[in-house]
Amino acid sequence: EEPTKLKIAGILSAGKEAPWETSFVNSMNRVIAAKPHGLDIEVNYTENVYDNAEQVFRTYAQTGEYDILFGDTAYVDAIEALKDEFPETMFVMSGSGNHGLGGNAYWIFIHAHEPAYVMGQFAGKLTKSNVIGAISTFPAEDTNDQINAFFQGARDVNPEVKAKMTFIQSWFDPTKSNEATSAQIAAGADMIYQMSGAFEVCEERQIGCFGNYVDMSKVAPKSIVASTIVKWDPHINWIIDQWWKAKTTDAEFDAPMKPKWFPWSEGSGDLVVNPAWKDKIPADVLALAKKTEEAIKNGEKKIELDMSEPKAE
Amino acid sequence: MLDQLLQASILASIAAATIRIATPLLLAAIGELVAERSGVYNMGVEGMMLMGAFIGYLAAYESGSLWFGVFAAALTGGLMALVFAIMTITLKVEQIVTGLALNLLGAGLSNYWLRAAFAGEGKTPVIPHFSDVPIPGLSELPLVGPILFDQRVLTYLAFLLVPVVWFFLFRTRYGLIVRCAGENPKALDVKGVGVAPVQYAAVIFGGIMAGIGGAFLSVGSAARFVPDMTNGRGWLVIIIVIAGLWRPWPVLVATLAFSLLDALQLQIQGIGLDVPYQLLLMMPYVVAIVALAIRPSRGGAPATLGVPYLRE
Amino acid sequence: MDTTTPARLSVRHLTKSFGQMVANQDISLDILAGELHCLLGENGAGKSTLSSCLYGLYQPDEGEIRIDGAPVDLNSPGDAIRAGIGMVHQHFVLVPTFTVLENIAVGTGSGLSLDRRSALRRIAVICEEYDIPLAPDRLAGDLSVGEQQWVEIVKALYTGARLLILDEPTAVLTPDESRKLFAVIRRLIDDGISVMLISHKMTEVMQSDRVSVLRKGRLVATVKTAEVTRDKLTAMMIGGQPPSAARAQRDTVGSGQVLSVRDLTLSRDGRPALGEVSFDLAAGEILGIAGVSGNGQDDIFECLAGLTTPDSGSIAIEGKALLHASPAEMAGRGVGYVPSDRFRDGLVSDLTIAENLTLGQQWSSRWRKGPLLDRTALDTNAETAIADYAIAAPGPSARCGKLSGGNAQKVILAREFAKARRILLCNQPTRGLDVGAVGFVHRELQRKRDEGCAILLASEELDDLFQLADRIMVMFRGRVMATLDTQAATYEQVGHLMAGQEKQAAAA
C-alpha cells in the first residue's frame, strides 16, 4: 500500500527572511504544489536552528510524525548522533561543512557557480573601470564557489579586470554591507556581486549589482543587472524519490557518501537578467551570455568548481 | 597598497562613510549622555535601538511614511526608557541589570514580532529609505561639500544636536538641574526640585534618541529590518559616552573616531590589503581600550552615576 | 524675648518612626519670630529627624505643623521653601564641580535660561547685608570647609527663608569662624528671621534665646536660656549628672621616642598639602594636633597610616624608617588608626560588628580555622568588645550600618585600640559625638595612654586637646605653626595660630 502523505520538517539555520532560507522555502512550495508521487506534502519549519540542531532534530524525530527532517545547512553532527536511533526517519543535510554518513542520512549540495560565471561575464563586459567586486558574509564553500566563478567569468571576457573582495563577518548586517559597498565603489568597483543582500547603495549610486539566491530585480530595480537563482527543486525531488523508493519497496535507506548536486542543466538554478537593465546591455553581451548558458547546459562548457576563499587583488 | 588608501576619492569615501556610520551612534550617544548626566546609567541602549529599528521599520512599512516610522521608533525608545525609569528610578532596581533585561527584551520581542508580523511570507518586504538631502550651496563646496553636506536629514539632526545639547547642559537652567541630579541629587531635592522627574525626563530623552538611532539603521541606511541589526552598536554607544568624558564635544570626537576606524576597516578590505579582516574589525575596540588606559584625565563621570537616590 | 511674640512655627504632637525605631515621639514646640532657638540632645536624640520633618524631607507619622498659625502640609522641601523655611544640613549638600553661584542658583528661578546676572546680584545683596564673604565664581570643591558653610547659609537665605534651621553648622568651623557665624545669626534675628540651631557645644547653646532639649526622641522641655545653667541643660539632656571632665594631671610623660617624623612633604593635585612637618612622639604621650580641618591633618594621618606616600621626608617607628609602608605593614608595627570619617574609612556598613572588629585582619591565623573564617573566635571577640566598650547593639552579628554614630565609633575604638600596641592615630575621634560619648572616648584615650601607648590626636574641639594632650601642635596650610606645652598654652593663642596669625599668637 502506497503512502499518500508526507510530512517534512524544514530545519532552517536562520530566519525565513534570509535569502538562502527564502530560496529553500520557495522551492519547497513549488514541490508541494507539484505533488510528486501524488503525495500530500506538509512542511513545518523551525528557524534559527543552527547551533541548537541536535535538540531540534531530536524533538522532531521523537514526535514520530515526521518522515523527513530536512536541514538546509551543516547538520552532520546532529544527524550522526541521531540517525541510528531513528532508522525510519530520513535525515537531510545541505552544503559544506558536512560529510557523508550513508544509511538514512542524505547529503545534498547547492552549487550556483554556473549562472554565477555567466554573471561574471556580464560584469567583465560591462565594467568601465575594470574593477569588479564581491561582498559576502563569511567565506564558505557554497558561496566561495559562486564568487570564484563570478570572478573567473569576468576575467575570461576581460583580462584587465581586477577583483575586490569584502567579507562583512556577519550573517546579515545591511548597514555594514552598504558601507562595504561604498568602500568598494570608492576603490573603483562599478560591478559588484552582492551576496550579503543590501542594495541601497547600489541603487543610490546606480552602479551595476548582482543578486543571488532569489531574483533581486524588484528589490533594486535600478542597479540589479542580473541575479542567480538557487533552486532546490531537483534536490528536494530527489530526496522525495529516495524516500518513496524506501517506503514502497523493501529497500532500506541507502544514502550515497558523496554529496548530491545538480547542475544548471537539471534545473538547480537560473539566471535572471533585470528587465530594466536589458536595454542597457549591448546585444553582443547578451548574446555571449546566452551562448555561454547554452554551452554550460548542454555540457560543452565546464565551469570549474573552486571552493577556496576568494581573495581581492 | 597604502598609496591607494591615500587617493582623494578613497579618502572622501572614508570620510563620508565615517559620517554615515557615526549617525546612529551619535544620536544614541547624545541621548545616553543626557541620561548619564542625570545620574542614570542606561545599559539598555542596545535593546532600545533594536526595538526602535524594528518598530521604525514596521511603522514605515505599514504607513508608507518614513517619518512616521522615525516617530514610531522614537515613541518606542521612549516607552522602553519609561519602563527602565520606573524600574530604576522609582523602584530603585539595579541599573546595569535592568539595562541587560531590556536588551534581552528588545532582542526577543523584535525577533518574535518580526516572525509574527511576516509569518508565512518568508521574506520581510523592503521599504523605501531616506535618501541624501544635499544642502544647496554647501554641498557644492569642493572636497568637503559632498562629504559633509550631502547626507540624510537624520545625520544633520544628529550633528546639530551636539551644540544644542551642549548649550542645554551648560547654559540653561534645566541643564544645570540635570547635571545637579547626576552630581548630587540631594542638592536638588533640598531646593524643592524633585529628582525623579528630572531623571525620568533625561532617561526618556535618552530612550527617544536611541529609538531614532535605531530607526536610522532600518529606514535611514538599510530599508529593512533584520534580526539583531544593531549588532552591538548600543554597547558601543555606552563606551563612547565614557570615552567622551560625559561632554558633548568629546563625545562627538569619540563617535567619529570609532566610526572612522570602522570605515577604514571596510575600505582597507575593499582595497584588498591582505590583513585578516578580524584584526581590522577588532581594531576599534583595542584602540578604545588603549585610549582609555592612557588617557590623561579620568574625571568627568557624574558623581552619583548609577546610584539610585533615596532621601534617607 | 517674651512669649507673647507670635509663633513663626508650631509643631504639635509630631511623631516620626523608622520601622520599630521611634525617632521623634509626640513633640510639640514653638519657634517664635525672630528668636534663636536651640535644639539640644545627645547623638541619636532625634534632632536631625525633627529638622528633616520641618523641611519636608520626611513626612511625620502623626502631628501637625503650623506656619504663622496656619496648618501646612510639608510633603517636600519645595513646600517648606514656599512656606519660608530654609535649612543648612548637618552634612554639606553641595556639588563640588559646580561654582558657588551654580550651587546657590540651581533649581531656582524660572524660564529656560540661567540668569546669572540677577543671581549674582541677589547673592551680592545677601552677602553684603549679612557680611558674608563669598566668591561666586569659585568651584565649591575648592573651598575650605568654613567657606562651604557660608555657601550653605547663603543658599538657604537665597530662597527667602524666614525660618532658618541650622543642623550643627559649627561642628566643622574654627572658633573664629563660629564667632563670625554667630554674628551673622544675630543680624538674621534682628531682621526678624527665626533661627533653629542644633549644636552640641554648650557655649553656643548658651547664646540662644530658648532651648528645647530632646532625649530619646521625646521633648524633655523648652526653657529660656537665661533661666538655666549649662549643667542643668546637660542633666536634662542625658537624664542624670554629667561626668566630670576635669583634666587628669599627670606627673610623668613616658620616655623613649616611639614615632619620629621629619620634614614630611606632600603635594596633592599639584597643590602643596604638607610642608616639612616634623615632630616626635614618646610612649605614654598624647600629642594634640589643632587646626581647622583641611590644613594638613588628614594628610599627616594618611601618611602615617600608610595610605599615602609622602613626596619626601622620613617616618620612623622606634628608629626603623618606614616611608613607603602599606596600611597592613603599619598595622603590623602596632599602629592603630581611628579615621575622621568613620562610616567612609572606618567601617563597612554591611558587615557585622564581629566582622568589623577584625577588618583588615581577615587573613590572620587568629581568625581562621584552616582556609575558613573562625566564626566562634570572631563572635567571642565581639562579645568581649561589646561588653568592654558598652556598645549598644543586639549582638555580634548586628550590622554596623544600623549603629548610631557613637556606637559606631566605639566599634572602631575597640578594633584600633587592640591593634595599637605602640601608636594610636586618632583623627577627630569625638566629631559629632554627644557629651556622654565624648566622655567615654576621653577616658579610653587616657587609659590607653597610661598603658604606654603613644597617641597622636587631632581634634577641632579645643576642649579635647586641652583636656587630653600633653603638647599641642598647631597646623596651618600644611605647616606646623608651633608646638606648645598644654600647661602653658591658652585657647586664644591656639585659635590665632590656627588662623595663621603667628605674631598675635606670640604676643598673647
Added chain:
Amino acid sequence: MERRREQRPGARFVGLAVALAGALILCSLLFVAAGASPLHAFSALLKGSFGSLRATGETLVKATPLIFTGLAACVAFRARIWNIGAEGQVFAGAMCAFWIQHNLAGFPAAVQLPVIVIASIVGGALYAGIAAVLKTRFSVDEVISTVMLNYIIVYVLSLLLLNGPWSEAGGFFEQTARIDKSAWLPVLLSGTRLHAGFLLALAAAVLVQILLSRTPLGYEIKAAGSNLRALEVQGTNVRRVILVVLLVSGALAGLAGITEVYGVHHRLKAGAIMGYGYTGIIVAILGQLHPAGIVVAAILFGALVNGGTLMQIETGVPSALIYAIEAILLLFFLGGWSACNFRLRRVRHA
C-alpha cells in the same frame, strides 16, 4: 511612597506572586498575539522541558553553562565589580582548553579531562585578569573593558578558526574539527545528553557558597561590595581583592566554555558558547546573587530555552519569544521584589 524598614515575609511573597502573575498574563497576551492558545503553549513548554527523562536531562544541559556564568556574575557583583565580561571569559576558557587539549590527542580521558578543566579555569581567569589589570593599574572602568574584551575575543576566535591554525581541515565553517571522543565530558545518564559538567556546576555552586560565607575572601567580597575604601584603609590590598575576585569570576565563566564544547557540541565554534555570559548575569540576579538561587534560576532558564523548541514545533509560536519571556520574567521579578521594599503612604491632609 517610602522605604520600608522591616520586610514582612508574607508581603514579599504576595509581591512576588503578583509579579509572577503579571509576567504570566503578559506572556499569555504575546502567545495570543502569535495566534496560539496560551494553555497549549505553556503545556508544550512544560512538556518540552520536563516531560520526560530526556527532556529533563536536556533542560539541565542547558542550565549547566548558565550556572557557571551565573556564579561568575555572583562573585563579582557581590563585590560590586561589574564584570560584564563573562561572555568573553567563556570564550577564553573554551579556547584555552581547546588550545591545550588538541595537542593531547591519544592521551587517555583521565589525562585529558582534568587538563581541560584546569585550562578552562586558567583561560577564563586570565582573560578576566586583563580587565582586572586595566582597572587596578590604569583605572579603566571594568564595565567598559569587559564589554570590549567580549568583542575582541570573538574576532580572535574567528581569526583562529577561519583559515587559521584551528580550522577544520578542508572545511570553511568557522569551527574546529570534531573533538575526539576521548575528550568528551562523560554522559551521566544514558538516554540523555546530561554530562559531567552538570555535576561540576553543582560542585562549583557549593564551593562558591562556602567561599562567600565562610572564607576570608568571601569576607573581603562582602566588604568590598559595601565599602571598598574602608577595606583599604584598614590594611587590605584592595587591588589584590579586585584582581582575585575577577580571576575567580573569570575562572567560573571559563568553565562554562568547556561544558558546551566538550559536553554538548564537541567542536569549538562561536555559536556553541555565545550568549551565556549575558544571560548568566540575568540568572545571577534572578537567583538573588545566591548560589542556590542561581542554580534554580539557571534551571528555569534552561527549561524555557529547552521547552521553547517543542513549543515552536507544536504551536508555531516563534522560539524567539522565549527571550522576551525571560526578559519579562526578570523585569517583573525585579520590579516585584523591589516594590516590596516600599509601602504607599497616604498623605494626610490637615
